[in-house]
Amino acid sequence: MLLIRPITQADYPALMQIAIESGAGFTSLPVNEQKLKQKIAHSEHSFGIDTEQPGNQGYLFVLEDTETGEILGTSGIEASVGLTTPLYHFHKSTVVHHSNELNVYNPVEVLTMCNDYTGVSEICTLFLREPYRSGMYGRFLSKVRFMFMADHPKRFSKIVIAEMRGMADENALPPFWQWLQSYFFSIDFPTADHMIGIGNKGFIADLMPRHPIYVSLLPKSAQDVIGQVHVNTAPALKLLENEGFIHRGYVDLFDAGPTVEAQLKQIKSVRSSHRIKVAIGAPVEGPTLAISNPQVAAFRATISNQAQLDGDVLIITQAIADALNINAGDEVRYLNLDRGAK
Structure with a gap:
């Protein structure tokens, strides 16, 4: 498993x-x-x-x-x-060099450290x-x-x-x-x-260019x-x-x-996963689900096609329950991995 x-x-x-x-x-x-x-x-x-x-x-x-x-x-x-070590990126944006007198309009991409x-x-x-x-x-x-x-x-x-x-x-x-x-x-x-x-990121602030870089x-x-x-x-x-x-x-x-x-x-x-109570039953082939318990330190998640929805209950096998350290009546979160699979 x-x-x-x-x-x-x-x-x-x-x-x-x-x-x-x-x-x-x-x-x-x-x-x-x-x-x-x-x-x-x-x-x-x-x-x-x-x-x-x-x-x-x-x-x-x-x-x-x-x-x-x-x-x-x-x-x-x-x-x-x-929070403790700076997180640096370049941001790619566009600046415009424009002269009405010369009828020149030049958008230019630049990279700015941030x-x-x-x-x-x-x-x-x-x-x-x-x-x-x-x-x-x-x-x-x-x-x-x-x-x-x-x-x-x-x-x-x-x-x-x-x-x-x-x-x-x-x-x-x-x-x-x-x-x-x-x-x-x-x-x-x-x-x-x-x-x-x-x-050790101190050298980034010391050596990286401090001004916007023209991509061109x-x-x-x-x-x-x-x-x-x-x-x-x-x-x-x-x-x-x-x-x-x-x-x-x-x-x-x-x-x-x-x-x-x-x-x-x-x-x-996040939007497509759901909390639900579980019941223990015999293996029934269904969609491929990711199933997790709601714990933090004791968090566990598994993947199975041997679970099935029955109204407002998810029927799982005893093996799945043992893997997740849960009992009948406990809640889990499940996500259908078959949907949107490519």
Whole structure:
């Protein structure tokens, strides 16, 4: 059975392996023992505290195959970003150079560094190991975050963002970074990527250009990748676009990948998932459902086509109830994963 649950320190070896497999550019999982163990400890603390407002909490989930004990992927939520470490973006906008005397009207795109998303919630750290990138694993891993947020909205901001990994060349180097490195930095991308991953972002404020950058003055290779996603990230972006996330011109400083946003209450999986009481019964084949309990520290979610709606009750098997640590008469949240599947 597939089970999504909060990460624990026992999952460290699996998390390190995922960090290695995710490669350069996946800054939320640095290949650094101290930082990964801190991330796990921070997640355990976040799940364990009682709070009704977003703060410096980070929730990290793992997808486990309960039959083998293998960890297949991760998924995370940051409750409120940019509070302790600045969150930087470029914002792509348009300025107009206009002269009535010369009858010239030239709209020009510019990139301006900003901290506009300070305080919002962020979904992050979505990674599914390559052998399992089929079926509904990725959809389940992505959507379960919204089910958790739907049950605990006071823990999160009204605005939710996701930073998408940007384009890279055959050497895993972002063309956009290569321009930045040439003019503003003297370190290579893996070094900068690692520093960001371990939270050392002071060099950004020290070395990044402080004035708007005219896009037309950049090399074409850099211009072409602004707002474009890495080929491995395209499926994740599609999932989020189906949830209602949109791009408003904000891109990553180093790889120019897009940041997308949505209002929490308008996210499709928040609106389409429902709380319901359960009854225990025999297996009955039905739609593929993501089912979660409403707990925080003891949060559990699974995926099954062996549950069926019966009026205002969801009939589940004893195996599902055991996986979710619930009993007959308890409430769960469910989401139909078949709807909108592509």
